[in-house]
Each structure stands twice: as C-alpha cells, then as structure tokens.
Amino acid sequence: MNVTRGFTGRPRAHRPGLPPGQYDAGDDWPVLSAEVTPDLAPADWTFRVDGLVAAPRTWDWDEAHALPESAYEGDIHCVTSWSKFGVRFAGVSLDAFLAAVRPDAAATHAVAYAHTGYTTNLPLADLTGGRAWIVWEYDDKPLAAEHGGPARLLVPHLYFWKSAKWIAGLRLLDHDEPGFWEQNGYHGRGNPWEEQRYAGD
Amino acid sequence: MTETFTPPTRFAVPGRIAVSNRAAALWQTATLTEIRRETPRASTFRFAVPAWAGHLPGQHLMLRLTADDGYTAQRHYSIASAPDDDGHVELTLDHVDGGEVSGWFHTRAEPGDEVQVRGPLSGFFAWPGDRPALLIGAGSGVVPLMSMVRHHRARGLDVPLRLLVSARGPEELIYAREYGAETLPVYTRSAPEGVPVGRLAAHHLASLLAEEPEGGWEAYVCGSNAFAEHASRLLVRAGQPVDRIRIERFG
Numbered sequence: 226m227n228v229t230r231g232f233t234g235r236p237r238a239h240r241p242g243l244p245p246g247q248y249d250a251g252d253d254w255p256v257l258s259a260e261v262t263p264d265l266a267p268a269d270w271t272f273r274v275d276g277l278v279a280a281p282r283t284w285d286w287d288e289a290h291a292l293p294e295s296a297y298e299g300d301i302h303c304v305t306s307w308s309k310f311g312v313r314f315a316g317v318s319l320d321a322f323l324a325a326v327r328p329d330a331a332a333t334h335a336v337a338y339a340h341t342g343y344t345t346n347l348p349l350a351d352l353t354g355g356r357a358w359i360v361w362e363y364d365d366k367p368l369a370a371e372h373g374g375p376a377r378l379l380v381p382h383l384y385f386w387k388s389a390k391w392i393a394g395l396r397l398l399d400h401d402e403p404g405f406w407e408q409n410g411y412h413g414r415g416n417p418w419e420e421q422r423y424a425g426d
Numbered sequence: 427m428t429e430t431f432t433p434p435t436r437f438a439v440p441g442r443i444a445v446s447n448r449a450a451a452l453w454q455t456a457t458l459t460e461i462r463r464e465t466p467r468a469s470t471f472r473f474a475v476p477a478w479a480g481h482l483p484g485q486h487l488m489l490r491l492t493a494d495d496g497y498t499a500q501r502h503y504s505i506a507s508a509p510d511d512d513g514h515v516e517l518t519l520d521h522v523d524g525g526e527v528s529g530w531f532h533t534r535a536e537p538g539d540e541v542q543v544r545g546p547l548s549g550f551f552a553w554p555g556d557r558p559a560l561l562i563g564a565g566s567g568v569v570p571l572m573s574m575v576r577h578h579r580a581r582g583l584d585v586p587l588r589l590l591v592s593a594r595g596p597e598e599l600i601y602a603r604e605y606g607a608e609t610l611p612v613y614t615r616s617a618p619e620g621v622p623v624g625r626l627a628a629h630h631l632a633s634l635l636a637e638e639p640e641g642g643w644e645a646y647v648c649g650s651n652a653f654a655e656h657a658s659r660l661l662v663r664a665g666q667p668v669d670r671i672r673i674e675r676f677g
C-alpha cells in the first residue's frame with residue numbers, strides 16, 4: 226500500500242451501496258459528454274433496434290410512449306468516481322422493445338448509438354431481465370438535454386458511460402464491437418463493483 | 427460474423443489517437459518535485475514519474491491518494507506539461523472549497539511526497555499537433571490547452587493555433603506570464619485598463635472563424651459544464667462543424 230503522507234480523506238462513508246473507489250456526489254450531477262449537446266426535439270427523436278433480430282423496428286416518440294411505463298429508482302455510478310444515490314428515472318424497459326423485435330439466438334452483444342454518433346458496446350445479457358431502460362423523465366420531469374434528453378439509455382448496474390445519452394438505437398451483433406470510450410482505453414464491460422474502469426482492469 | 431459496425435447517424439467524432447491500454451491499467455508512483463503558485467486559487471504541481479509512457483497534449487491522468495487505513499480518493503487531472511518533458515508531468519489544480527484531493531494538494535503537499543497516477547488516458551481530446559487548433563478554455567479548463575500551446579512552441583510547429591482563455595480577472599488568469607500572440611484572454615468580472623469586461627461572445631469567434639485556415643479548425647473546448655455548453659453553442663452558431671468540436675468537461 227502506498228500511503229500518501231498527511232492524507233486522511235473525508236470521514237469514511239459506510240454506505241453499503243457505494244462501489245470501491247467511488248464517492249457520493251450528493252445533489253451534484255456532473256455532465257461529462259465529449260460532444261456538443263444536440264438540439265433534439267421529442268418530435269425528431271427516434272429509437273431503432275436492428276441487427277440480429279427477426280423484426281427490426283423504429284419507434285418514434287409517441288410509439289415509444291405507448292409501451293408500458295417502467296421506472297428505475299436506485300443509484301448510478303460514473304467512471305470519474307462520483308456516484309449518485311436514490312435517483313428516479315421513468316421510461317420503458319428495454320425488454321419491451323426487445324420483445325417486439327425478437328433477437329436471434331446468435332445475438333450476444335449490442336452497440337448502443339446516439340443521435341450524436343456516440344457509441345458504446347454492451348453484452349446483451351446486461352440489457353435484458355429488467356436491468357436496462359429507455360428513459361425520458363428524471364425526478365418526474367423531462368430529462369434535460371445535457372443529461373441526454375429527450376431520451377437516453379439507462380443501464381444503472383454498469384458505469385454510466387454505458388447509458389448512452391440521446392439514444393438513437395441498438396444494433397444486435399454476434400460479437401463485441403468496442404464503442405467510443407472503449408476504443409479510447411475504457412473497459413469493455415464497466416462493472417463498478419469490480420472497478421472495471423480501464424481496459425485491463 | 428456480421429460486418430464491422432458503423433452507426434447510421436448524422437455525425438460522429440472519432441478519437442484522435444489510440445491509447446495504450448497497458449499504460450492506462452498501471453498505477454505508478456509520482457514524486458512531487460516542485461510546487462509553483464499560478465494564482466491565489468491555483469498551483470502547478472510538478473512530478474517525477476520515471477517510467478511515464480509519454481502523452482499527447484490534451485490527455486489526462488487518474489490520480490489517487492491513499493490514507494493509512496487504505497481509504498483512497500481518486501480524481502482525473504489534465505496534463506499541463508508538453509510531452510517532451512522526460513519522466514516528468516505537471517498538473518495545475520484549483521483549490522476547490524472542501525475538496526478532498528485538491529485540498530490535500532493545496533494545504534499539505536510538499537516536494538518529496540508520493541502519490542499514484544495511471545495514464546495517460548483518453549485519445550479523444552488529444553492534439554497530436556497536426557490540425558489547426560482553436561482552443562477555448564475557462565478557469566482551470568485552460569490546463570490541457572496549455573499543454574497544446576507549450577507543445578506548439580517547443581516543437582516550433584507551423585500549424586495555426588489560437589487560444590481564447592476566460593478568467594474572472596487578471597489575477598485569476600492561470601499561466602498569465604506565458605501567453606503570447608496566440609492568446610486572447612477574456613475577462614468576465616474585472617480587466618486591466620482599457621480591456622473590456624464581459625463573457626466570451628460571438629464577436630470573439632467571428633474573426634477567427636472568418637480567417638479559417640486550410641482544412642478548417644479543430645476546436646477544443648474545456649472547462650466547467652456551464653462554460654462548455656456556452657462555448658460549444660457559440661461555435662456551432664458561428665459555423666464550426668459539430669464533428670470538429672471536442673469537449674472536455676470537468677464535471
């Protein structure tokens with residue numbers, strides 16, 4: 226252990242929900258996107274699921290809202306070390322979209338892509354079983370543009386760069402295809418409980 | 427196998443370089459060798475990192491402090507120094523009120539102290555010194571941009587480079603003594619005699635975008651999220667293509 230002389234740090238937060246190396250950002254919600262925040266109106270937003278599926282499909286805003294509503298209440302964790310407790314997002318479970326397109330048995334991974342061209346890769350298993358959503362509300366209000374509004378992907382059990390803002394679609398693949406940060410040295414999966422921040426972690 | 431995947435979107439901003447996954451995975455000891463005050467709220471910390479893999483201007487690193495009970499705090503910091511500084515890197519840190527890591531640096535750190543670093547990280551905001559660079563920063567957001575300015579000077583590069591740096595006043599302008607003709611400071615609260623006070627605005631960009639160099643500018647914007655939103659919107663309105671704007675937000 227390499228102890229830093231004179232460093233004591235904050236009083237230890239014995240928070241069971243805090244993954245290793247993370248701190249509680251409290252009411253702050255930092256914004257870290259690398260591209261210009263797009264001016265995307267709900268009327269121009271679409272979400273497509275294609276690739277290795279039986280019935281590729283695109284939803285517009287109203288069609289997506291016609292699916293059964295589902296909310297997430299819990300914590301989120303950013304690779305830059307902040308975590309945010311007790312957040313509430315509302316939208317639709319990704320399972321509802323996937324049920325409509327019927328993934329092939331061969332599909333193992335997905336690339337999520339944004340209306341800005343941002344991409345991130347995920348194992349399909351991380352997107353199913355009630356663990357991923359398309360969300361458009363935060364704290365019962367429309368999701369702000371700088372946080373990915375009108376709609377973003379939400380995969381709260383992984384580091385937050387996986388939860389692509391301004392989500393435009395998912396393409397299902399039979400292999401893993403590194404996304405934007407993953408090509409820039411970040412970890413392929415990004416599990417905060419195993420501190421998978423960078424490739425090789 | 428399906429084909430290599432490209433998203434069907436309007437624009438995508440590719441990374442400038444591929445980063446070494448090995449360098450990113452490895453924690454190294456960095457020994458503090460020198461502390462230089464830049465402004466009342468910011469100082470530069472120089473470290474010896476003997477096995478540093480080298481970096482490009484614009485990249486950052488992850489820094490970790492460890493308490494004697496094993497508790498750690500880690501934060502990202504942009505690299506201020508130019509690449510050709512063998513085995514050394516410099517960081518410039520604002521003193522954040524109540525800040526765990528910056529507080530330790532500004533109140534306890536002394537030459538000889540050791541911390542852990544890993545990096546360099548992220549090829550997205552890197553500038554290899556190839557394309558004309560239009561740099562826009564505020565506060566400590568100037569740090570990665572200064573690495574670009576220093577690199578441009580150290581290598582005597584011909585490629586055009588301009589820096590717009592926003593600060594509350596002259597006493598809060600980081601690296602004030604180092605700027606040359608490439609830099610235009612913008613003061614938001616107080617300015618020297620005869621220099622206007624005001625936020626970064628369209629007129630600051632108009633002339634730069636009018637005299638666009640061959641191949642166009644690659645714009646690098648860095649600072650708080652509020653500043654990054656403001657500056658990137660100005661750039662888009664002034665005609666800078668969105669896929670030629672790179673943003674580093676300090677959160």
Ligand SMILES: Cc1cc2nc3c(=O)[nH]c(=O)nc-3n(C[C@H](O)[C@H](O)[C@H](O)COP(=O)(O)OP(=O)(O)OC[C@H]3O[C@@H](n4cnc5c(N)ncnc54)[C@H](O)[C@@H]3O)c2cc1C
Nearest residue numbers: 501502503504518519520524525526527528529566569676
């Ligand atoms: C890519 C990148 C590059 C960066 N480069 C630089 C750079 O070059 N220079 C620079 O100065 N900064 C840079 N930053 C910001 C830096 O990473 C830190 O966020 C900054 O130094 C603050 O860290 P800290 O530990 O001092 O403050 P923190 O402890 O993180 O606190 C930040 C604020 O939150 C409050 N706070 C947070 N948690 C608690 C708590 N548990 N209890 C009470 N209060 C709390 C503090 O009071 C303070 O106001 C960069 C960030 C990124 C993402």
